[in-house]
Structure formats: C-alpha cells, structure tokens
C-alpha cells in the first residue's frame with residue numbers, strides 16, 4: 001500500500017464521522033441553519049487565506065520547479081475558483097460575500113490554521129503536504145458522497161457547492177497531492193513518516209471539528225476574540 005492509502009485507511013473513522021456530521025448531511029438535504037452557513041463562511045474565508053500562506057511557505061521550501069509550479073497554481077485556484085462554493089452559501093442566506101470577510105477565527109479554525117503553520121515551519125515538504133492534504137481530500141469525498149447519496153439536480157439549494165467538490169477538476173488536485181506525497185514518503189525516514197502521519201491525522205480531526213465549529217457557531221470564551229491582524 002502507498003503512504004496515502006495507509007493514512008486514508010487509518011483515518012477512515014474520521015472520514016465517516018465527517019460524512020455523517022449534521023452540517024454535511026444538511027448540505028445533502030438542502031437544510032442548514034443560516035447562522036451556521038454564515039459562521040462557516042466567516043471562518044473559511046480566513047482559513048483559505050491561511051492555506052495560501054502555507055502554500056507560500058511550501059514554495060520557499062521547494063527545490064524543484066514542478067513543486068513551485070504546483071503550489072502557485074493552487075494559490076490561483078483558491079483565489080479564483082474556490083470562491084464559487086462560498087458564493088453558493090452566501091446566496092442561500094442572502095448575504096453579500098464582502099459582509100462575511102475579515103472576522104477573527106473561532107477557536108477551532110484558529111487551531112487548524114496554526115497546526116498547518118507549525119508543520120509548514122518545522123517540517124519538510126512531505127510534512128507540509130501531509131498537513132494540507134485532508135483539506136482537499138475530505139471535500140472531494142464529501143462531494144462524491146453527497147452526489148451519490150442525494151443525487152441532487154441543478155435546482156437543489158446546494159447543487160453548486162456539491163458539484164464543485166464532486167467535480168473531476170477538484171479530484172485531480174487532490175490526487176496530484178496524494179501522488180507527490182507518496183513520492184516524498186518513499187524517501188522519508190521513520191521519524192519523518194511518523195510526523196507526516198501525525199500531521200495528516202490531526203488535520204482530519206480538525207476537519208471534523210471545523211464542521212462542528214460552524215454548526216454550533218463556536219465562539220471564544222466570553223465572546224471576545226483577539227484579532228490577529
């Protein structure tokens with residue numbers, strides 16, 4: 001088995017818990033509370049900004065042009081394409097995208113972003129990719145799972161969101177990350193492999209917690225977030 005096949009299997013329980021989370025199920029059923037959608041967008045806009053910062057660190061640690069090219073292409077994808085699923089949520093709640101930007105991250109999203117930054121700063125390319133991969137991979141699987149289970153048609157409330165993540169283009173992105181990570185795993189030491197596995201698992205755990213954070217509209221104690229800007 002390849003490294004990514006092994007970690008997918010080891011974390012299957014977390015993938016299943018994500019598919020069964022009420023927010024994700026709600027997307028499939030076309031019923032998600034408006035506050036949860038707004039909370040998700042506020043956090044995810046900033047999360048994706050941080051994700052691009054991590055790509056930037058990955059470029060600075062790349063020695064091969066193919067890696068630099070891949071990471072810079074992905075920044076373009078987040079900036080120009082991953083806004084579409086956000087617009088779907090905004091349209092459903094009748095909010096302008098601009099209105100939901102610039103908010104401080106709730107605790108779980110803050111944790112997730114700092115977890116990725118930690119591996120980006122402390123690890124090599126394999127460790128960085130291991131921390132990043134659950135982001136596209138869980139969403140590809142969510143998209144395909146919802147497509148199969150609910151077979152939404154274009155008039156479904158969340159059709160644009162589901163179609164975006166079930167689309168082949170997004171799958172290609174996550175498969176490319178898997179293939180590169182498998183190559184790096186072949187050359188990694190035992191210690192590096194351990195760290196890559198830990199980074200991958202914690203990102204899966206934080207993916208699950210991110211849905212819960214949005215669904216419960218998680219806030220900091222006493223409601224006072226400290227702005228990190």
Ligand SMILES: Cc1ncc(CN)c(N)n1
Pocket residue numbers: 044047048134135136139207210
């Ligand atoms: C938290 C999270 N994880 C994954 C994705 C999909 N790129 C996202 N937009 N947000």
